[in-house]
Amino acid sequence: MGQGVLISLEGISKVYQDKVVVQDLSFTIHAGEFFTILGPSGCGKSTILKLISGLEHPEEGRLILDQEDITHLAAEKRPINTVFQSYALFPHMTVADNVAFGLKVKGVPKQEIKSRVLEALDIVRLSHLASRKPAELSGGQQQRVAIARAVVNRPKLLLLDESLSALDYKLRQEMQIELKQLQRKLGITFVYVTHDQEEALSMSDRILLMREGQIQQIGSPREIYETPNSLFSAGFIGEMNQFDGVILERKQARIYIAELMGQQCQIESTHDFAVGDQIHVLLRPEDLRLQEVPDTTKETGFVGHITERNYKGKTLDSVITLENGNQLLASEFFNEDDPDFDYAIDQKVSIDWVHGWEVVLPYEG
Amino acid sequence: MKVKGFFAVIAIAIVGSWLGLFIAVPNVLVLITSFLENDPQGFFHLQFSTAAYHQVFDPLFWRVFLHSFEMSFKAMIICLTIAFPFSYWLCQFSSKVRGWLLFLTIVPFWTNSLVRAYAIKFILGKKGLVNSTLLFIGVIDKPLKLLYSEFAVIFGLVYVLLPFMILPLYASLEKLDKNLLSAARDLGANGLQRMWYIVIPLSMPGILAGCLAVFLPAMGMFYISDLLGGAKNLLLGNLIKTEFLSTQNWPYGAAMSISLIVLMAGMLFIYYKAAQHVQKRGEFDV
């Protein structure tokens, strides 16, 4: 990354039948990055894709592609192509004709079309099926045809609309890797829309998290995962344990003493809190550390009982019920020294975490 | 499943024998008749002959045959020209408005076509709406002769048969996946290219079905010609009717009917091929 801005959206708004779908949206996408727009269904993420591709036009705002205002440019004139959710392959054309379509309507010479179609089909490893009709292909193959049909035009931007959602789990995993490799090989900027946070985390250079037509957070997968800026971001990406508390004392810059469920503890935050502020403290399940303690000890700190344990292959996931009835999820990796470690149900445990890894947010009500 | 049970046997027997007796046998009879010799005294002479077919292609009769063919063909083209944009745009209305517009199209489809053809006299007649209006405005000072012309016959055929073109076209255009049009736009196709490469090929079965539903009946609608066309603008139906009911040259009439059937078979074949071409499942799909 670090290359220049490829496309920027400036104050984009879109209204459908009196309903604001996208509101005053501004962000930029860099050349060559794998950019993912993530959000629950109905948050307006597909609309953004349509606005970029030109299939929809915004009520307000501007779209700038490579320093050129394309806000009012028709979809067919934009150097942008889309891989549709349903693939939208032309059923009456062969695979090769489907891929050739974009070049044909632009009047590219026949010889060149032929070689570029073959090249595109080679990239997606479908040259041997060039003369088939789309209906004779499997879901994964159709998906690859749709990709070839788009990339053959050498677009500046490739838009992918929930492109993997129609595939089954295993194929989806494979295609994720394949897409990522393809993007590196072609060097085309990808804008990928999905509601699947796992997909977003594993493929993207940057993620735009959307909520109700507005940007919730924008950043690298790591930033969003490790420092979510809201309960929504935290909850949408991965599991999160949430404690509510209050600031008791400000020790120094970024270090506070807070009360969490009757316990005092030290927390770190970049936010500027005053004494008495209500806060949320969020902890990832894999950041929790559990310690078995005898039933009889009057252990102070966070204690609870194991109420459920699930073997997950790589990790052991445990549900801990605290004295006050709250439940926590902890996820621990098996380590080499103790490959069979396990908890008994009802085992009393004390809970700790790697200090500094907690996420502290202002109270959201 | 094999045929079993009393009900199945009875049902198939009844339907089969009805169709055999009243569809297969009569058509074979017509075929035979077309190869018989004409008998000026009766309907035909029991003697093999291809004279009737020679007569169909005899220059004198061929001209009339061709003219009737031409009028039906023109009517079909005009119907298609009106019905295609009509059906295409019909799909874009909200479903409520579409329901009403569709109903307004279905009503003439099922109403008496003889009466509808008759109603045209009020529009095209000497004292009809068009002439009265033009006279009133002062564009003309003497009524135009619109009735009893080729124009009137084609006007009538289009009027009666337009719904027969719209309905199959609408049915196939409505099924068209709108995503395909978005995809084509996205790939750089302009309106004309989308029409030519996507809409028309995919609605080809509908277009051909509509053409079948207009062209074939148009050839036979003798009453349109009787009411609006006058003696010079005969349809194939008029010719066949004359041969069977007046002149009583049955072999010639039958030969014309067989020609019409051959034409129909040809059109059906093309229709079948087109439908096969655009169907979603490929030939190798199981």
Added chain:
Amino acid sequence: MFKLGKSLFFGAVFLYLYLPIIVLTANSFNTSKYGIKWRGFSWKWYERLFDNDALLTAAWHSIIVAACAATFACVIGTLAAIALYRYKFRGKSLMTGSLFVMLVAPDIVIAIAFLSLFLLLGISLGFWSLLIAHITFCLPFVVVTVFARLRDMDPNLLAAAKDLGASDGLMIRKVLLPLLSPAIISGWLLAFTLSLDDVIVSTFVTGPSFEILPLKVFSLVKVGVSPEVNALSVLILLGSLTFVILSQMILKKGKR
């Protein structure tokens, strides 16, 4: 701009489809005997119509033929649809094929085929010949309507009935017929309208002993425009309209 053009186009098409009918209807209430100039409202042409015994007889004949033809077409057509849907048998594609050909064949071809048949069988042209011809050309329309309904039906319903040990006959009576009834009724109405409207086939297969309305109308309109015919035409149009609306309503209700 484009929207306005579209509305104008639709307006023009519907004007084309409906204007002649509207002018005809208006004229049937016109006191004036000639032309379309309005000379005042009158029922007199309708009254005169009901004094014309020959016309009334012809209308009665038409209704009888249409009702009988529609009923028989429904019985045979429903059997055909069920057979085509449920059973595999030799000649099935032949059956589908001949029904399809009937559907697309021009009436004139069907007409002379029947004329030839009746001549060969020695059936004199009249009620029976007319009825047989009408049943046959109505048949494919009923089959199509009923078959469409069968195809939309949940196949599990029949399987369930079969599972519970119902015989074919019992299942058809208790399960299939009630489910199919909207389609059968609407098929009946369509067949009735078709039969009532037919001119081409009837011209060939009926004789002077049995006159029917469309032919009577045809012979009248051939002569020229006359006010009684206008009134008669309006009544016929009204009849068709009623039947179309009825059948559409029943079909829609059946779909729910």
